[in-house]
Amino acid sequence: MRETPYLRHPHHEFLQAAQTALEDPELHRVLGQLHGTLAPRNRQAWAALPRSDEIRQRARAIKDQTLAELDRHLETLARHVERRGGKVHWAADGAEACRIITELLRARGARMVVKSKSMTSEEIHLNEALAAVGIEAVETDLGEYIIQLAGHRPSHIVAPAIHLTLSDVAAILSRAAGRPLPVDRTQLAQFARQTLREKFAQADAGITGVNFAIAQTGSLVLVTNEGNGRLTCTLPRCQIALMGIEKVIPRWEDLGCFLKVLARGATGQKLSVYTQILSGPRRPGEHEGPEELHLVLLDNGRTRILGSPLRESLFCIRCGACLNACPIYRHVGGHAYGGVYAGPIGAVLTPLYDGLVPNQHLPHASSLCGACQAACPVKIQIPELLIRLRDALHHTPGGSSRLEHWAYRLWAATLRRAWLYRLSTWLVARTLGRWKAKEGWLRRLPGGLAGWTSVRDFPAPAPQRFRDWWRSEGAQHPASAAASHEPHGGRP
Amino acid sequence: MTDQASFLAKVRQAAAAGRAYRVHAVDQDPAVAYLGAEGDLCQRLAAEIDAVGGRAVVVDDLPAAAEQLQAWLVEAQAHRAVCWRHPLLEALGVSDLLAAAGIQHWDQALLRDLPEPVWRARVLACDIGITSCDWAIAESGTLVMCAKPGQERVASLLPPWHVAVVHRQQIVPDLIDALLLLAAASGQPAPGETLSAHHHGTDLPSPSPRLPDARIPDGRMPALEAFLPALPSNITLITGPSKTGDMELQLTTGVHGPAHWRVLVIRD
Numbered sequence: 001m002r003e004t005p006y007l008r009h010p011h012h013e014f015l016q017a018a019q020t021a022l023e024d025p026e027l028h029r030v031l032g033q034l035h036g037t038l039a040p041r042n043r044q045a046w047a048a049l050p051r052s053d054e055i056r057q058r059a060r061a062i063k064d065q066t067l068a069e070l071d072r073h074l075e076t077l078a079r080h081v082e083r084r085g086g087k088v089h090w091a092a093d094g095a096e097a098c099r100i101i102t103e104l105l106r107a108r109g110a111r112m113v114v115k116s117k118s119m120t121s122e123e124i125h126l127n128e129a130l131a132a133v134g135i136e137a138v139e140t141d142l143g144e145y146i147i148q149l150a151g152h153r154p155s156h157i158v159a160p161a162i163h164l165t166l167s168d169v170a171a172i173l174s175r176a177a178g179r180p181l182p183v184d185r186t187q188l189a190q191f192a193r194q195t196l197r198e199k200f201a202q203a204d205a206g207i208t209g210v211n212f213a214i215a216q217t218g219s220l221v222l223v224t225n226e227g228n229g230r231l232t233c234t235l236p237r238c239q240i241a242l243m244g245i246e247k248v249i250p251r252w253e254d255l256g257c258f259l260k261v262l263a264r265g266a267t268g269q270k271l272s273v274y275t276q277i278l279s280g281p282r283r284p285g286e287h288e289g290p291e292e293l294h295l296v297l298l299d300n301g302r303t304r305i306l307g308s309p310l311r312e313s314l315f316c317i318r319c320g321a322c323l324n325a326c327p328i329y330r331h332v333g334g335h336a337y338g339g340v341y342a343g344p345i346g347a348v349l350t351p352l353y354d355g356l357v358p359n360q361h362l363p364h365a366s367s368l369c370g371a372c373q374a375a376c377p378v379k380i381q382i383p384e385l386l387i388r389l390r391d392a393l394h395h396t397p398g399g400s401s402r403l404e405h406w407a408y409r410l411w412a413a414t415l416r417r418a419w420l421y422r423l424s425t426w427l428v429a430r431t432l433g434r435w436k437a438k439e440g441w442l443r444r445l446p447g448g449l450a451g452w453t454s455v456r457d458f459p460a461p462a463p464q465r466f467r468d469w470w471r472s473e474g475a476q477h478p479a480s481a482a483a484s485h486e487p488h489g490g491r492p
Numbered sequence: 493m494t495d496q497a498s499f500l501a502k503v504r505q506a507a508a509a510g511r512a513y514r515v516h517a518v519d520q521d522p523a524v525a526y527l528g529a530e531g532d533l534c535q536r537l538a539a540e541i542d543a544v545g546g547r548a549v550v551v552d553d554l555p556a557a558a559e560q561l562q563a564w565l566v567e568a569q570a571h572r573a574v575c576w577r578h579p580l581l582e583a584l585g586v587s588d589l590l591a592a593a594g595i596q597h598w599d600q601a602l603l604r605d606l607p608e609p610v611w612r613a614r615v616l617a618c619d620i621g622i623t624s625c626d627w628a629i630a631e632s633g634t635l636v637m638c639a640k641p642g643q644e645r646v647a648s649l650l651p652p653w654h655v656a657v658v659h660r661q662q663i664v665p666d667l668i669d670a671l672l673l674l675a676a677a678s679g680q681p682a683p684g685e686t687l688s689a690h691h692h693g694t695d696l697p698s699p700s701p702r703l704p705d706a707r708i709p710d711g712r713m714p715a716l717e718a719f720l721p722a723l724p725s726n727i728t729l730i731t732g733p734s735k736t737g738d739m740e741l742q743l744t745t746g747v748h749g750p751a752h753w754r755v756l757v758i759r760d
Binding site for chain 1 (some may be wrong): 493494495496499500501502503504505506507508509510511513514515517518519520521522524525526527540544604608611612616631632633634639641644645646649666667668671675718719720723724725726727728729730731732733734735736737738739740741742744745746747748749750
């Protein structure tokens with residue numbers, strides 16, 4: 001199997017990891033498939049949805065309103081979950097959430113638990129915490145199961161094993177099976193189905209995430225395509241659901257709008273295959289579903305973000321649409337980002353949750369093209385957030401280089417003084433514009449600027465400034481200049 | 493241990509500070525997400541089910557439905573079946589059809605009297621599950637199922653084949669209609685009734701073919717204060733066979749749930 005050394009550093013250098021990823025042709029081939037699958041499906045889904053922009057605006061407005069009174073909605077949610085017979089736990093950080101969950105499981109004498117996919121559990125490193133107390137956690141989403149066996153971390157929010165080829169998957173599952181399995185998707189899926197069925201039947205508890213929690217009714221909503229989420233909250237006798245506090249929605253009626261945009265954002269489906277609305281544990285007379293239901297509400301830095309200019313990042317419903325749309329993600333893959341969350345939203349979330357300085361390349365891992373924002377079901381202004389992070393980085397000690405700092409100071413000073421600006425454009429036109437250009441392009445820039453020209457040309461400045469042209473010709477033909485809207489109107 | 497009061501106090505403070513950074517989102521009419529479905533809802537439902545990788549057949553009456561079901565039983569090569577106890581399945585004579593096909597079968601109402609390990613082992617060994625649904629959504633090709641004794645969700649989850657029988661009267665145009673109906677059916681309990689006894693009592697659904705009526709109450713969602721006490725403990729929406737894209741983003745079916753999803757739509 002291919003070596004993936006860039007997985008081993010928890011806080012590695014983005015540029016170095018990206019370079020490693022760029023040199024991996026197999027990774028490129030699998031990521032390239034996003035072009036023909038998830039990325040266009042997302043665009044087609046928005047195109048086929050009448051008034052899609054208004055629907056996404058509605059989802060966005062609900063998120064904004066909910067966050068404005070988040071404490072009230074959480075209080076209502078907790079009251080209603082308990083009214084239905086669930087138990088609510090409050091976790092200030094990941095360590096506390098892990099402690100709550102391990103203690104619940106130890107109190108039940110649990111040895112093995114099944115998990116349906118939860119990015120929040122990845123965020124708090126729950127599996128490691130469970131392993132430390134001798135509880136086996138089995139991931140049941142096929143992608144998560146594969147990467148758990150391989151010892152990798154998820155490289156995509158909804159397709160965690162996207163970095164692996166089919167033959168990698170066959171090799172990983174063959175090792176688990178103890179016999180060679182064919183490189184055939186159906187047979188590999190059957191192997192996972194049979195193996196995991198036994199785990200479901202034996203598990204002492206099920207651990208799930210939460211896609212939406214409805215405060216009004218105390219209901220937890222869980223969305224999957226494989227059905228592992230259904231099995232996780234049908235067969236085990238105890239269910240523990242872990243959610244970040246931003247996942248609450250106020251009303252029953254809000255659910256329709258969110259389910260519609262989530263499925264379209266994630267995979268372009270009208271609805272995901274299985275949506276479960278769980279309202280309390282099993283009731284008298286029922287004989288499936290958990291007898292015990294626990295909800296762990298996690299802060300882990302969310303309140304810090306809630307009161308900050310980057311509050312909008314809490315709108316995220318974890319659909320992965322921005323990853324599929326991002327030209328950077330499609331080239332470097334998820335592991336290059338180093339954090340739990342990859343892609344454009346990961347470039348926002350990882351510095352926020354994990355520290356800006358250790359992740360200082362992430363806010364720059366974007367061309368700010370805006371494809372992420374266009375794909376987002378709640379229209380998060382990701383480029384804007386990245387710019388805010390770049391700005392914050394600039395004002396953080398150790399966050400920007402001295403050279404860059406002075407370059408920007410010089411730039412700002414130049415733009416503030418008209419005479420200095422005129423002088424600098426005159427100089428550039430006289431030098432670079434006249435001497436270095438070949439057919440309008442600069443092939444090589446000096447010093448630190450060479451990074452740009454190592455992979456592409458730079459447009460050369462025109463030999464004559466517009467200002468000079470206007471003075472010599474434009475002003476003498478006011479009629480023709482006004483008739484044409486082109487800045488070079490009247491000139492061949 | 494963080495207690496609720498201190499946790500919420502921190503959230504309250506942050507939410508207040510965050511109001512300075514609210515986005516200028518335009519509040520849209522809640523009805524904007526309603527898409528609906530025009531024309532023949534049976535045909536639309538069937539078309540959407542086909543589009544998501546299931547197979548749906550629209551038939552005119554019960555005899556035609558029985559014939560189609562028999563064909564599917566042959567195709568599935570089933571040996572053991574688990575079935576809902578449901579008026580529509582009884583009207584269709586599902587247990588006679590299964591017996592005639594030589595398929596061993598369990599009505600979930602019978603399984604419930606067995607000890608849990610026994611019924612669980614029996615259900616896990618079944619190769620086909622036969623259910624109806626509470627409502628079907630034409631716009632997306634979705635079946636809505638509410639947890640009820642005798643209509644357990646394992647029937648639509650564990651076997652590799654799931655066949656659902658849907659009647660025209662159960663079809664609604666949009667997801668939002670189904671959510672409205674669920675809210676209307678889960679409203680305030682009558683005085684004296686407790687949460688667990690209401691709507692989910694231990695009585696099985698009456699065998700008379702009285703189907704849930706899919707008329708939309710009044711198009712209004714419940715007030716924010718309405719807790720919907722009688723909401724079922726589990727509501728499942730099913731839109732397709734079990735799918736995964738986890739191997740090179742190529743669609744693979746049947747990884748955890750049923751790989752084969754068939755829906756019989758009775759127009760009668």
